[in-house]
Amino acid sequence: MIFEATLIGILCYLGALSSPWLFGLTGGWYLITRPLVSGMLVGLILGDVKTGIMIGVAVQAVYIAMVTPGGSMPADLNFVAYPAIALGILSGKGPEVAVALAATIGIAGTILFNAMMVLNSYWNHRADIAIEHGDDRGLYLNSAIFPQATNFLLRFVPTFIAVYFGAQYISGLMDSLPRMVLSIMNVLGGILPAVGIAILLKQIIKSYSLLIYFLVGFICIVFLKLNMVALVIVGSLLALIHYNYKPDALPAVRPVAAADDEDEF
Numbered sequence: 001m002i003f004e005a006t007l008i009g010i011l012c013y014l015g016a017l018s019s020p021w022l023f024g025l026t027g028g029w030y031l032i033t034r035p036l037v038s039g040m041l042v043g044l045i046l047g048d049v050k051t052g053i054m055i056g057v058a059v060q061a062v063y064i065a066m067v068t069p070g071g072s073m074p075a076d077l078n079f080v081a082y083p084a085i086a087l088g089i090l091s092g093k094g095p096e097v098a099v100a101l102a103a104t105i106g107i108a109g110t111i112l113f114n115a116m117m118v119l120n121s122y123w124n125h126r127a128d129i130a131i132e133h134g135d136d137r138g139l140y141l142n143s144a145i146f147p148q149a150t151n152f153l154l155r156f157v158p159t160f161i162a163v164y165f166g167a168q169y170i171s172g173l174m175d176s177l178p179r180m181v182l183s184i185m186n187v188l189g190g191i192l193p194a195v196g197i198a199i200l201l202k203q204i205i206k207s208y209s210l211l212i213y214f215l216v217g218f219i220c221i222v223f224l225k226l227n228m229v230a231l232v233i234v235g236s237l238l239a240l241i242h243y244n245y246k247p248d249a250l251p252a253v254r255p256v257a258a259a260d261d262e263d264e265f
Contacts, residue, residue, distance in 0.1 A: 004045050005164040009156040011041060012082035016155050017068070018116070019148070029078075035059040035102075038081035046089050055088045058095040059102045061193035065200035076109030078155070083162040090167050093182070099192050100185040105162075112154050120147045213238055 014022055015033035022028040032038060039056015043049040063077055084105040088098025123142045130138030201214060213235075220226045220234055 001164055001167045005160045005167075007045050008042055008082050008086055008163050009160040011038070012078060012159040013152050013155040015081060016078050016151055017073075017113070018120075018151055019155075033078050033081045035063065035077075035081050035085060039085050042082060042086050043089060046086065048089055051089050052085065055085050055095045055098040058099050058193055059085060059088075062099060062103065062196040063106075064196045065203055066196075073110055073113060075103070075106030076113050077106065079109030079112070079159075080106040083159045083166075086159075086163045087166045090163075094186075096186040096188075096190050097182065099190075100188050103188075103192060112158065116151055116154050119150050123147050123150070213242075 011032060013019055015028045015031075015038070017025070017029050019028050022032065032041065035056045036053075037056070039052040039054075039059065040049060041052075043052015043056075046052065059080060063075070063080060066074065066077060080102045084102035085098065087105070088095070088101050091097060091101070123146045126146075127139050127142040130136075130142055201211070205211065216238065217231060217235065220231050226234070
């Protein structure tokens with residue numbers, strides 16, 4: 001299990017918000033840190049790709065509308081994507097429980113992210129001193145090497161510990177929990193993806209009348225049992241109808257100036 005935990009820890013570091021190695025944010029934060037992608041990678045490493053993808057899809061729905069303006073994060077998606085999904089697979093309790101675990105670990109991961117930002121301010125101070133003394137080597141070390149070493153330690157070490165020791169204890173811990181606690185986790189895990197979708201709809205829908213298209217998709221999936229290919233075709237036809245046959249906007253009516261009834265002298 002040491003090899004698997006090491007691989008997941010390295011992936012967690014490579015997908016961190018401040019890791020530059022995979023084309024910066026393009027290949028790291030915006031690719032392998034997406035739970036949909038990390039679920040497949042972690043499942044491949046742990047030998048259960050199907051469960052990894054199922055958990056990844058469920059977790060992705062929760063955080064589908066999460067944005068990080070100015071580096072501010074309500075939850076650390078990187079820790080959600082790797083140690084949380086790995087523990088979800090190892091627990092063997094299904095996607096719902098894995099989603100509840102991911103939400104908890106993601107919030108805890110924010111503490112480590114803020115700790116990294118505080119430590120990096122120390123390296124920035126040392127880089128400023130190196131500039132004042134004309135120390136090019138000190139500038140390079142304090143602006144590139146030491147911050148990345150800090151980032152690596154804060155990503156790799158917690159992930160390795162969680163996966164390596166979690167593999168031994170997580171299943172027994174979950175089995176020892178009361179049935180009521182597991183039921184609550186299942187309920188919360190089923191609600192959280194719906195919350196993520198609702199937040200996304202709130203951000204992208206300009207008019208509440210557009211919710212009808214979302215309801216059509218819901219009916220197609222739940223009641224008509226259409227697969228994703230058929231749903232894409234239906235969605236494309238609805239988009240064509242909406243943009244080509246919607247009524248033209250009414251021209252703005254200019255207000256008529258009130259006539260002045262008073263006599264002019």
